[in-house]
Amino acid sequence: MEVKQVEGxxxxxxxxxxxxxxxxxxxxxxxxxxxxxVSLKDMFHIAGSLSHEISQEVSGMLTEFKNHYAEVxxxxxxxxxxxxxxxxxxxxxxxxxxxxxxxxxxxSANTLLSAxxxxxxxxxxxxxxxxxVPAGVISKAKTIKEKDSGLLEGVRNLYNMIGNGETxxxxxxxxxxxxxxxxxxxxILAFYNMISCLNRDSKKIDIYLNILKCNISKPNxx
Numbered sequence: 107m108e109v110k111q112v113e114g115x116x117x118x119x120x121x122x123x124x125x126x127x128x129x130x131x132x133x134x135x136x137x138x139x140x141x142x143x144v145s146l147k148d149m150f151h152i153a154g155s156l157s158h159e160i161s162q163e164v165s166g167m168l169t170e171f172k173n174h175y176a177e178v179x180x181x182x183x184x185x186x187x188x189x190x191x192x193x194x195x196x197x198x199x200x201x202x203x204x205x206x207x208x209x210x211x212x213x214s215a216n217t218l219l220s221a222x223x224x225x226x227x228x229x230x231x232x233x234x235x236x237x238x239v240p241a242g243v244i245s246k247a248k249t250i251k252e253k254d255s256g257l258l259e260g261v262r263n264l265y266n267m268i269g270n271g272e273t274x275x276x277x278x279x280x281x282x283x284x285x286x287x288x289x290x291x292x293x294i295l296a297f298y299n300m301i302s303c304l305n306r307d308s309k310k311i312d313i314y315l316n317i318l319k320c321n322i323s324k325p326n327x328x
Contacts, residue, residue, distance in 0.1 A: 160308055
């Protein structure tokens with residue numbers, strides 16, 4: 107890749123990274139000839155930190171949702187049904203992720219983020235129509251959607267830059283009808299299952315990106 111192409115890619119990445127969770131206030135680039143540059147190390151540091159924030163937000167949303175509806179709808183002991191991403195051949199836990207090629211980890215994070223892009227739009231929209239839903243849950247859904255969009259854009263650009271250019275391939279989400287059911291109990295269960303799946307996948311993304319962050323920042327101490 108020519109130097110001008112690399113510089114252009116880095117500037118595009120930086121413009122997207124500056125949208126990530128108000129990082130504009132953080133000194134993260136060096137000026138040279140009036141232009142701003144950021145290293146791959148910085149990019150992965152931001153991605154890892156933001157993915158951890160998102161994972162915590164999702165966990166908090168799940169807890170608040172479950173606690174609010176638990177007594178009436180018995181969600182505490184309700185098992186989660188299959189998630190739309192369950193069939194993806196990706197590392198299932200930190201142990202597997204540590205043994206996985208770095209490019210595959212980045213691809214796995216990109217695939218999961220892409221698979222949740224459309225569902226998160228519907229989650230935010232449909233939650234607002236659910237009877238008695240806590241304001242905190244709606245607020246968290248909005249925050250998660252915004253942060254996830256920024257993270258997807260950054261990770262996608264990183265993968266396009268250092269990956270092998272494979273076309274994205276992720277499973278479709280087909281549960282919108284369940285979120286719009288006339289049966290309120292069925293709707294609540296559908297939301298609970300969806301948020302539980304999002305929680306599971308957000309933890310995986312957090313693991314993948316922070317392993318990459320660590321190996322780039324401290325390659326001999328991860």
